[in-house]
Amino acid sequence: MSAARPAVDLDGVYRAEFGRAVATLARYTGDIDLAEDAVQEAFAIALRTWDRDGxxxxxxxxxxxxARRRALDRLRRESARHHKEHEAVLSAPIPADIEMSELPDDQLRMIFTCCHPALGPESRVALTLRLVCGLRTAEIARMFLQSEATVAQRISRAKAKIRHAGIPLRVPPAHLLPERAPTVLAVVYLLFTEGYFATAGPDAVRDELCDEALRVGRLLCALLPIEERAVRAEAHGLLALMLLTDSRRSQRRNSVGELVSLEEQDRSRWDRQVIRAGLNCLLVAAEGAGPYLAQARIAAAHAVAPTWAATDWGAIVAAYDDLLDYMPSPAAGVNRAVALGFRDGPEVGLRALAEIADDSRVAGGQPMAAARADLYRRAGRFTEAAQNYRIALAAAGNDGARRYLRRRLDEVEQSCTEPRQPPGVQR
Structure with missing residues (x-):
């Protein structure tokens, strides 16, 4: 009897290859819609054939x-129907080995196209996350805390705008880079965040997205003109943030894929070379200001602390205060409350969380519930901790987070059943 074929991880291939394939194909066809449709068709064909053929x-x-073959078939059909409308594209040589070539700038071109100033800010980010990063509409909607229908409509309108306005697929000239860079930085930041804190799927960390964000972040720092000091500083701030955070990626999950908290990670296995690179970027970033610099300072405080107990929570809270001045986000408020809990005690952190608990953008979500649960746990209020771990568990989007939250829930539920000791009695 022949050995069974290994299961086809088509979803993993989709996440890793969709954006790269769309960017490569769009460069040769000049049509983003055509490229996306052709890549989608290619995955549909893969779904039918890989289980059979391997x-x-x-x-x-x-x-x-x-996807290239499907695109060319469609162009030929449309050319015959519309009097050779696509003759120029069809006659242009498309190397047979483009899929094997190293094309490091294709996705950078796609990012700048998706971030064209003719598009609205939210449309730029959503479109880039869809076309470059291959995130599904539902994932983007969760990131924006908006409905899937709203995000789908935004992406559709943005693609139509690119098509009707004739926006080119290219990296802009040097003198236009500074005005286009902030939105691109926002996209790269969201890309890394989705990789390091995956919103959905079986993995708590999506390595391919982290790697891609770091690659594009390095390219941006190299591309931006030296004379644009403020923009370059912010780009280096983002790269510093990503590097310092990424230095501990190998310790973020254990052998079974469960998330591992910073407190429990083996710091001796953090990547010291990456930390040094991040700190060097932080020196350049310090020439400017902005939200990425503030977040990089937070990451640096963790990176240089030799132990969890030695973490400089005062510096972290101060950096969160700066971050909230730049970006008054309720998510940042949740993280600041957690930092306050470590600096001043869990009850102080819980009071800070209560101040933002009614914000619809975080109320009932996993980050708020998980933060509240952890602070209750540290305060010894195990019944309330268990209630909030259940809420967080129900809202968790990936299996690694669920396993971590389930372990914590089991721990506090066990503590709830243990008999309380009379006053003055020590265990």
């Missing part, structure tokens, strides 16, 4: 090649 040795190459 996963190819290079899934990304297979997807790109298949």
């Amino acid at each position: 996963v190819p040795a290079n899934p990304g190459a297979w997807i790109t090649t298949t």
